[in-house]
Amino acid sequence: MKIIVIGCTHAGTAAITQMAALYPEAQITVYERNDNISFLSCGIALHVAGVVHNAESLFYSSPEQLAALGVQTKMLHDVISVDTKTKTVVVRDLIREVTMTDTYDKLVVTTGSWPIIPKMDGMDLDNILLCKNYAHAQTIIDRAKHAEQIVVVGAGYIGIELVEAFEQLGKQVTVIDNTPRVLYKYLDAEYTEFVEEEMKQRHIRLALNQSVTAFAGVNGKVNRVMTTAGEYEADLVIMCIGFRPNTGLLAGQVDMLGNGAIIVDEYMRTSCPDVYAAGDSCAIRYNPTGQPAYIPLATNAVRMGTLVARNIIKPTVRYMGTQGTSGIKIFDLNIASTGLTEQAALDAGLLVKSVTINDNYRPEFMPTYEKALLKVVYQEATGRIVGAQVLSKADLTQSINTLSVCIQNRMTMEELGFVDFFFQPHYNKPWNILNQAGLQAYVQKFNKVKI
Template sequence: MNVVIIGGVAAGTKAAAKLKRMDQTIRITLLSRDRDISYAGCGLPYYVGGAIESRGELIVNTPEKYTALTGVTVHTEREAFRLDSAQRQIFAKNLENGEEELYPYDACVVATGASSIVPPLPGVQAEGVFKMRTPDDAEQLRTYLTAKQARRAVVVGGGFIGLEIAENLLMRGLSVTVVDIAPQVMPNVLDPEMANFAKKHLQKAGVRVLTGTKVTEILAEGNKVTGVLTSAGKIVADVVVMSVGIRPNTAWLSDSGIQMERGLIVVDDQLRTNLPDVYAAGDCVIVKNRLTGAAQWSAMGSSANYEGRTLAQALAGQDKHYPGVLGTGVVKLPGLNGGRTGLTEEQARQAGYDLETALAVTDDKAHYYPGAAFFVTKLIADKASHRLLGIQVFGPGAVDKMIDIAVTGISMGARLEDFENLDYAYAPPFSTAIHPFVQAVYVLLNKLTGVLESMTPAEYAAGAAKEYTVVDVAPQPSIPGARWVDLGKVNGPIEGLAKDQKLLLVCAKGKRGYFLQNRLKAFGYTQTKVLEGAVFFNDVKVEGAQSTVSPQDVTRVKALGFLQDKRTPDRFNGRVITRNGKVSAEESKVIAEAAERFGSGEITMTSRLTLEIQGVPYANIEPLRDYLAQNGLETGGTGSKVRPVVSCKGTTCQYGLIDTFALSEEIHERFYHGYRDVKLPHKFKIAVGGCPNNCVKPDLNDLGVIGQRIPEIDASKCHGCKVCQVENACPIHVAKVVDGIVSIDADACNHCGRCVNKCPFDAITRYTGGYKVYVGGRWGKHVAQGRALDKIFSSKEEVLDVIEKAILLFREQGITGERFSDTIARLGFDQVQAQLLSDELLQRKQENLSAQKHLVGGATC
């Protein structure tokens, strides 16, 4: 039998390899339009971000390796353009030489996949606009980011790939904005309240998210992208990634007679099309939903592989059938993982189910084990049968295990009761004694049986709690304006709360609210509701209560650059990051407008040349950040991290010896942005001075760089003048005429360079330019004078390397809570200097940065 397979990524290569293993006598020819086959498309964002270091790691098999392993003949750069089912032949174009080729077949497999949709927007062809579908796309984007030193990115599209590329651009130190025309991220994947949780988390992590926003134009100057124009305004960008979706590569089949829906090939459960001996699999086909039987498109690498394998088995004569998909997916966000399978609430209703949902916040492992975190789990089940229909989960840890349990249960028609006593694995590093999935099942079962009466986050957001009195059940009062109840002391009716009063019971995660409801029911209370997800998931506010901000939120927004004004309970001063104390006229206008719209209208300058917008109400923080981000500005500059760089204006100053603006901006991009997620023992401040005048006190910072000009004396040209112009020019009086020859004490000279060209006889015209680096300075409550490294560095690259080594040394050898000066004092300056002048710290860089260290840090402002 002669089989021709068109498409060489997931479904095509899997089908070919499996079929060849089942019958070595079958001749299989695989045609691929691309040069690469069998590549890891799902890994592309992580190649852009650097987690995957080399392009070669994305290539599962080269054509040569694949042929050697399987015996399949592979022809790359062959684009099929016609299928003639009557004559059983495929017409393809050889993209290397332009010639047409003919491939007869006994059986044909179409696995041509899908391609990125690039909407026909004005400017979409500009340099700096990318899609993300093939290794070439990822390679081009990664190269561009480095070559152009991109700082600001816009990702158009908030689906799986869009959010993954956003995370990886953030990891590279870029300021990232995600724009989606849909009213939520991951539309048709998550229910709105779960999507909103993801959006809030992304915003906390530093990603700007604009939903319900349409991109209308790509802006460019000289064909180089400068931003995007949206229905919400202009967003400045150095790079734009289009991730608005994909379309199946099936246009070439339009006159073949093959049955399609919305461009997708219709197949049966053995992946057969309506044409004789023509099969199809992967991103170009529409299969069915396992639960509902309705047609469903699942463009996932996992589905493609399963389909390819099943197709091969059916083609080889086995009675194998593909049961369909559940829309399973997982996504990695900054510091948070998300997953889902089955039906969303809306999808279940459309399928005719009478459903019930529950949202539970649980520990993901034993709470006392280091690194324990949480799962936010939403379950959806059929009310009558208690059959599980869907799940959505968020958490920093292994959400995939929660999803996989649900996949197994849904696929086998499990009822909630079937999960109650399953013998799941338990040990403190891995799980809780009652598995988190089972805990969520208990919550939903309690709700279905009436043991728990609750209000969902979606209902709360829609205003269902309007007539309810909010009862705070946290161990300590935490909700302004709510009636706090000490759970441990509730042994009867609560004074001031009527038994028929509508009470919304709210705690930290939901458990204490349930405990209180149980007691109150026993005491005759009839209208209590527990808020699912409690304050962990919901923004709980009591109408008319004095606005205050929880300590947790004060800490959270501090990390975003907003410091609480001690005179108020809910107003903050937001730090607008300037790269070196310099702002453009346009930026100044934006900051002034932001201060008027979102703050008190006042702007102050901090001692580190950072602008602060004063008096920003807590509710205005995210709108302010969004407004600034749309204009290429950001807030931040707090926490135990590298701080924004402060620079004098040595670039333009009469005494300036180096381009301080350029150097400080490069330090800012490389270490403030590039190390934004690197936690240190304490804050790490960097200052750049143009000369030894030390206007910005580089030697009182954790690390300071000072421009140097080391004079060189040509004694043969010295006339020993009675009034020496060089001596007169020296501001610290270390230039002296001794025995008729001018000399400079090398140990005392501060290398300000003011003596250069002062001699009328050219005794000092030559000099060596360079940089002096101080380490271990600090000022504030405790002052420490930094000490200069012995070496005067002659190149900017050397200085940047030393800065990076100092940061790495501080992270690796500093103790949480101590300043860099303390670390140097403890280790000894000589030992620190020896490390900073060698390359061993750089060699240990990845190991250092990947270590879980200084998760709290010592910075308080």
């Protein structure tokens, strides 16, 4: 069996290592256009801030390690076309500048995503940077040494983590986003107000509810960012407005969403026989809605890559979908979310209610304790849990992993109220905060029942 893998980051690395172990007789060839593989881009902000001193520690595999597994890894090889009818790929060797054709029995597409780059005046100015790979990380660190006023465009996870990193380096930071709140996609307003207040106390400028319209510069280098609400001085700009799936190779050959994300079934099969896909190039089933969605997360990627290996011969292990579960630490705040925010649920046309618990996370007789803010969103008619968020200076983020399981298993708020959780004063109260949320929803429902 001859397997070709295109791309080798999270999903690709997971698929390759598992296939090499499961099918030692297979001939596995990997084509990667970059000069490195398996870079943990989620560590870029930590590297910029100096928390992670050695960027090489953010790699978790190498061509040498794959070679030891019997995998032929061809770095700096760009696949320029795929023909699924003839089962061929055309590859450009970027070093020798020659083109070749290869054939496959099974094709695994793990081409990932790339930052969205808007078309506007001034985008070609120097010091307007992207944030995705190892080279980007090194360039950001180098340019930040000589920058004082830094603008981050995009207030999602990556943008906000970079804002924190630059603030810790003593820079004057402005964050611009076209939504009314930071982390709008992940958190409801009662959470983002905590984050925004922390940012304001650190003199970070929030330029929200406005869109970048152009960049201006002097001598080819950016010095101003223009928006729909004004303009901001900047000697370094980082673009973090989102990602787009890298799927042009299969355009018109497999089913995709409107944004180009490849649609795969529960066994990671595309609509074309013998073509599999995983990671940021794919759409996957989003359990809160039951519909395909584009959710580029490393956790999704490694699971999907592993499932490609398990299912490439025959359907064996199905994918259970995703809740888009994620977490972030901003300053002293530990934050995590899963599933739909209340705003996202309403925007999707779901009839939902929510419960918010604002309580100390452990008994007040303990020497110290912190406030915890937990919100659980659920369908009004059935009580089925569809989303949750938590914020505290104490690390309670694992509670969101628990609620992710609840969403995946279609649990209700009533069931959550009576789940068996341990009690130990070091960690929680006799009624766990998750139990409290379930019980509060149950009481609200009971009080509505006429006796």
